[in-house]
Amino acid sequence: MTPLDVILARLLFAAAGSLAAGLAVWAVAVLCARRFPALAGQRSLWLLGQLAVAIIFGAILLPHTDRLRIVPVIDMNNDSPPLAVAQPSQPAIIVATDAAPATAAEQRGAKVAYAARAWCVLYFLGLGYFACRQWRARRLLQTLIASGTPLAASDDHPGFMGKAGALRPHAIEVCAPISPMLQGIFKPRLLLPRHLRNFDRLQQQLIIEHELTHWRRRDLQLSAASVLLQGVFWFNPFMRMLHARLGWSQEFGCDHDVLSGRPPEERKAYAAALVMQLSLQRQAVDAALAFGASGQPTLVSRVKLIRSPIATRSRWPRYAALGSLAVVVCANLMLQPAFNLHAANIEALDCTIMADANSGKELVREGSCDERVTPASTFKIAISLMGFDSGVLQDDHSPYLPYEERYASPNPSWRHGTDPASWLHESVVWYSQQVVSRVGATRVRGYVQAFDYGNRELASVAGVDDAIALSEVSPTLRISPSEQATFLRKVVNRQLPISDHAYELTERLLKVDMPVNGWQVYGKTGTAAIQRPDGTADQTQDIGWFVGWVVKDGRRLVFARLLQHPVPSYHHAGSQTREAFMSELARRAL
Template sequence: MAISTFLIFRFLLASLGCLAAGLVVWALTAACRRHLPQVAVQRSTWLLGQMTIIATFLAILLPHSERLRLLPAIELPETMLASPAAPDHAATPAPAAAKADSGNAATDYRAWLTFGAQAWLSLYLLGLAYTTGRVLQAHRTLNGLAATGERLILAGRHLGLDIAATPPPPSLTVIEVDAPISPMLFGWFRPRLLLPRHLRSFDPEQQQMIVEHELTHLRRHDLQWMSAGIVLQTLLWFNPFMRLLRDNLAWAQELGCDRDVLRNRPPAQRKAYAAALVAQLRLQPHPATHPATHPANTALAFGGVSARTVAARISLIREPGATPRGPWARAATITGLAGVFATSLAFQPALADRAAPTAHTATPATFSCTEMVDAASGAQLVHDGLCDERVTPASTFNIAVSLMGYDSGILRDAHSPSLPFKPGYIDWNPDWRVTTDPTSWIRNSTVWYAQQVTADIGARRFQQYVNSFGYGNLDVSGDAGKDNGLAMSWIASSLKISAAEQTAFLRKVVNRQLPLSAHAYDMTARLTALGTLPNGWQLHGKTGTASPVLADGSDDPQHSYGWFVGWATKDGRTVVFSRLVLADKQAGSAAGPRTKDAFLRDLPAQLDAL
């Protein structure tokens, strides 16, 4: 399965996970509103609820989040992965009819599953565009409404402003409009206060408290809080719990401003304020009938009095002591929501590790990839299997080291320099315990010889070469805390590359698009030459073998990576290729040469068919 398809499945899984998290968060916050009002009236409760849902979504979407999960992975069918790693592992052939039926069923299943995941991604993007458009349209509606009004500049132009307990800041623009709206504050970056002309008919005391309510929103930075809630809701537009939490965030903010405005006021003033809320509700048209005159319904403004919230607000006005605040409430909220996030992530299954093996997988399962690309055009000719998964390049990195060595002058020709083996050098292979030159180094994949070349290049220039090559993840730091990047970074360590990235690198090599000398290209091509195939294609290539690394840092004794990468040329046409296999280890047989032999059996016919 291509990594793009795998990520689409992960996106679908993350969407389902955030829906589950939303259900739990909503149940928790709804219970708080019913039984712990001192928690529910905290505006942070509802914004943190939204953040918990989107954090769950991102944690599942990002790579390796499955390390925290407690449920088993979702196993994808073998037929959705690449073909088996090597032909010598193949079982006895099944009858042709049975194989056809199985193949058709697997293909149909994969097609439908892939189509479903892709359809959801397309639907999400369309929904995101639509939701974003609605937010922008609402913003334009508010701006249009403000444009029809009169800006109040001089003192004495409005009684509610003149007698407000706290004068409005100079940066606030106040606009009076002739529309049946409630006073409202809007503008994420440039706040503006809209005052309806009918507000002048209210008692002076009511005008003062209503204006003070809007100014309190400004002082409490409620616009910024609400803006964050709208952004989160827009990103997860498909999650109904995001809207419920955002609505309750607005509810908590309205109650908070009412509480601040009415603090220490006598009952008569509290009663007058409640009467003003009811009067304002009667003056406003139904939002479904008059959306243009009810911009508060867009959630981009504060001040809209709705039937859903007015009862709760009047209840608070009558019983102000029913919703005390305290630091324990905020701590309890954060702890509860953090628990929801951790639990929802831990119990969210992930796609099977064998669909995306990593260096920390305890028991990696087999997978394979074949990638072939036309060197001239870059057209992808074959892309079969998990070709975008980065793993150690092993000895295939010797192609890059050869280019560096000849370009820097450390390597001179096919047999120079010739270096003697010394005690202490890596000697895993008996063929390495001899004097070695560039030709035998490439043929035998002699690790210590490559290490001598990179040591002479030096860490700074080595990193510069890797960067200019665009080689994999560019990480040549080596094992953590061991400062061995020059010697070990490409051997089951920090440097990783995918099969697709291998072909991209080799295409630059054969097209001579890297900042290297012609001598470096010529000698590397000479060292990697493997002869001519029966159908006339001239072959160049390099094998690589390495063990996956387990979570405890040890080599996996049961599995091995096998690489064979290179290019083939005939009649002016060049095809670069990369074959990667993660297979079971076999005694006395390295994975790299096995991968090469299996690949070459089919390569001539495959090249002729391209």
């Protein structure tokens, strides 16, 4: 998949996740409103419900949201996994998705890419339609405003009696049979139908006070935010339902504020005005905040609440509702299923970085090179520098350490006596553990800090021997390709606080006897298994490292190559990555 396909696939998965989140948020909001009826009329419940869906959508788009999951990956691949080649015992890393063998990955990845592209086209068509509707509504409102008559501040409109000099939005009277409404986010204007003058004076005053209450409560701005979310999530029916309930709560809230403390006679007059206005107005202008424009079902509920108002407005039910929404957000992030198509290969690890050792100028940077993963056996470069600097290692063949059963090496090919040369050549893990044990935990951690190596975390882990925790199988040490290049520049330029002896012996042992296009290569491979989000090892995929430097005609370039490989192959992932880099080096004009 191309980088663009990866982005589109994430949008597709995020859209699907927002539908599930919308269902959960809607269910929680409705249950809270039924349990605490006063909450139904509070704007915060419905607006924050929409924001919760938007937050979940945005979080799914983040590269590493899947690390929050606590449920296993749902494997959609029915094929039996092939037998894995014996691998070195290495720490696992976390990547966003699993991948299948190459042919299956290509086929299923192509399907995901096609689906993502189709969804992208559909999404932008829907977004364009929504924008067109909003534009038409705006034009209609502008036409109404242009045909109306501005009301002066001293106008004796019955609805404004007793409010002379009061701060209010500009009022415009129109002859169209519309509902009274506010228009404009930054400079609101109050549109009043001419027929409103036929109402009783008290009714006119209550109706206009209702609209002014909208203005004072900044309902226009909240509605605009909700409409914006409607546009982004036009495909999500639960967002439309939450938007509708927000509009209802705004109307109910204004009714409550306008009628608070008024006698029953005035409440009846206001309810009668609602019914009369509904009978006079035509279809409401789309996306406008309008008095009485929500239709007969909403009118019935509003009249019912006017007659029997809900007096209680305790704060703790609101806090309970908001806490429930927060739980929904967290649960969606943690429980979102990783539908592992064994194909999408989204975020498969692939990076090549090459930089001039002297200036640090990057000559090649391809792929994602800032993802931190386990250094695997490339950490042996640092261990070699530590070992020779501390005197634990003396030269190519000293010390020679015989293999002991207590080392419990999982790889039969490592169960033999080893010296520094064969240790780096064969990548023997148990020898690394003996070196760091002899250097000592405190000094090893000090070296890692002085080297500024990756995340510099060589933490002790409960149940894990320190010799393991401090070696290349450390469960906490992580480094990115970019950080590998930075570390290697310090090695090549001898900028680390170690002896020249350590540099010289390490360089000699890292020399690769295969010059490429005139370049002498010094490097170390590394292989590590990929760990799924549920903590289990993926038996089909490994990552391979090859890092080091090349020298030609006095020029020195450091490099880091990281590549993800399917396990069924004749070579470990590290060896495959080295071969890939050597092939690329032969073709590059550097």
